[in-house]
Amino acid sequence: MGSRWTTLSVNWSGLSVFALVLAGWEAAVRSGMIAFEFLPAPSAILMGVVELVQDGILLQDLLHTLLSIAIGWTIAMIIGVAVGLLLGFSPLARKYGLASIEVLRPIPGIAFAPLGLLLFGFSLQTELVVTVLPTVWPVMVNTMGGIANAQPRLTDVGRTFRLSSYEIVRYLLLPSALPSIVVGARISLGLALVMAIVAEIVGNPEGLGYGIVREQQALHPEYMFAYIAVVGLLGVILNAGVLAITKSLWPWTAPRQSA
């Protein structure tokens, strides 16, 4: 059995390349090889993070962004899973609904920012409009696909074991669609982070995204880069967190090597 689980193992060789790039960057800035006025060295950025943490403002901004991701992603999951299930189970719903989805889906979420601003002003609601709309699609499409592509064989199995239609859905079709729904949920979460940051940059003066803009306008590049680094780290942590939770709840949905 051994090393079937590939997630959450640390890729040291990959990390060492990243560390090397940082070291090169540090050396280039210190030696004066690159001398842009607003490009700080990694050490200065790290100091920036420490100072922002001590100040307390970073935590406040982080909490705001986390809150809006949590709300936005939850709304998107509820809508996406519900509509996805309907579309997956009902050919009629697919016949009448898919065209609208294919028209709406390619519209970049940020295109709705002016609409959100018009309706709600510079606010959390605007941020949620920008976050929820594009985040709905991955989970909706994956849920629909998971149900519609469930093996017809599973229905045969359910019938030969005398399950009712409800039991076939509950014990066979939903569990078989779950890995696909989980993948959709993970893509949506990554997207929710991106859209929350974008919304904070253009539409809601709060959170990590606004922190980037605020420090840029205050001509504090080391703080600006500190915010960017925190956003990157947050993305990694959110993805790893969802992977770890789903792996412990439903081990069979985790990525694996084939037997």
Added chain:
Amino acid sequence: MSQPVFQCRSASVTLSLSSGPRPIISGINLDVHDAEFLSIVGPSGTGKTTLLRVLGGLLPPTSGEMLIKGRVMTGPPDDVVIVFQDYGNALLQWRTVAGNVAFGIERKLSRAECADRVNDALNLVGLLVRAGDYPWQLSGGMQQRVQIARALALRPAVMLMDEPFAALDAMTKASLQDELLRLRDRTRTSFVFITHDIEEAIYLGDRVAVLNGSPGRIDEVIPIELPGPRDQIVTRALPEFLKYRYRLHEAIGHG
């Protein structure tokens, strides 16, 4: 002979396609007795899978009827269970081996009773030590054993098998064939075994029904009088085995 446990009386299936009605199987009569092993052999396109779906109650026949222990079937009956060829799709990938075997009985039996039956069934197919593994951690032959154990746990009167070993290699196939015969002797289950492999049909069968033509019909049911217990080397080398083989090839139209 005693009353058959499972009967198929002049069952026909006609599908209505856009190009008009298409008969798939026609006037099928079959009797299956207690603890009997009935092989059904036929070339592809003769409606083998359709016949199995009718026998398993998944597809109502257009005309004719199915009887289990003398009662007319209206859907999948309690005493009949199907083992499918594609174990990869038929097993529940999100459940352990034991969880898969419990699937057919867990809603009807108490927890203790269910655990007992799962143990018995896994013991019968020799997979007790793999009870906690997931299907994808097992070889193809073992996965098919899990599907057989899942059916056995139901303690069915009749087990229907649709080319269950077609996707397995020759050695795995041979050992699973012997295992089926042992299971039949120990559990007194009746088997209906559909295959396109003539030698497999003879080796396993007490009788071999030949499904032929389009729509598929059963014109001949050949009793196989080979000594038991059967043996992969000895039985297959018997002159009678070769005679049956010749006769079945002829019946199918290879002669």
